Amino acid sequence: MALILFNKPYGVICQFSGDGSPRPTLADFVKVPGVYPAGRLDQDSEGLLLLTDDGRLQARIADPKYKTAKTYLVQVEGDPDDAALEPLRKGVRLKDGMTLPADARRIDPPDLWPRDPPVRFRKSVPDCWIELTIREGRNRQVRRMTAAIGFPTLRLVRWRIGDWALDGIAPGEWREA
Structure with a gap:
């Protein structure tokens, strides 16, 4: 299981594929195949973003019912x-x-x-x-x-x-x- 702690800079969008704009994406920083963000940060927010290849862990971190x-x-x-x-x-x-x-x-x-x-x-x-x-x-x-x-x-x-x-x-x- 992979768990990555990433410091997302201001202006980066929280997805690996672009939306056609020149804005940077996670793919510009994290070159680990098969990981996905557990939760999101808006493009104008910074800081800790967790990425994992474990769907259950991803749900436990991101799903509000777990109140992480x-x-x-x-x-x-x-x-x-x-x-x-x-x-x-x-x-x-x-x-x-x-x-x-x-x-x-x-x-x-x-x-x-x-x-x-x-x-x-x-x-x-x-x-x-x-x-x-x-x-x-x-x-x-x-x-x-x-x-x-x-x-x-x-x-x-x-x-x-x-x-x-x-x-x-x-x-x-x-x-x-």
Whole structure:
């Protein structure tokens, strides 16, 4: 069984075949036959993507019924205090229903690689970082959750899925678990 931890760069689409556009795909980085992503990251999100050739493992990681914890480092616009993050901890109402309660806390800016292109900086608008752990995986869920509480996401990096973490893997690089 193969299990690959890949640090997906910003702008890469989470499939092996292209859509006709010049955007890079997983095939540009991972040259291992027969592996497929267990879950997805939007093209404008970065970080940990697991790839495997084991269909049962893929389902266990990606299927919401297993509630695999996924931890994100999220740069948000604004300066939320602890009370502003409380709705995330209780569950947020989105158009497709209530989210499960999440773990949410402010963190110091993480020591991450520079993003290309960089996040737009605005002197008049503060930003901060939060660590958010969810146990479901709806489409653009983290972005929708932070927007719902009034703090839009500027940068989103998935750092951990279950027991697997991004530690020491540079953008565009991968290693076997």
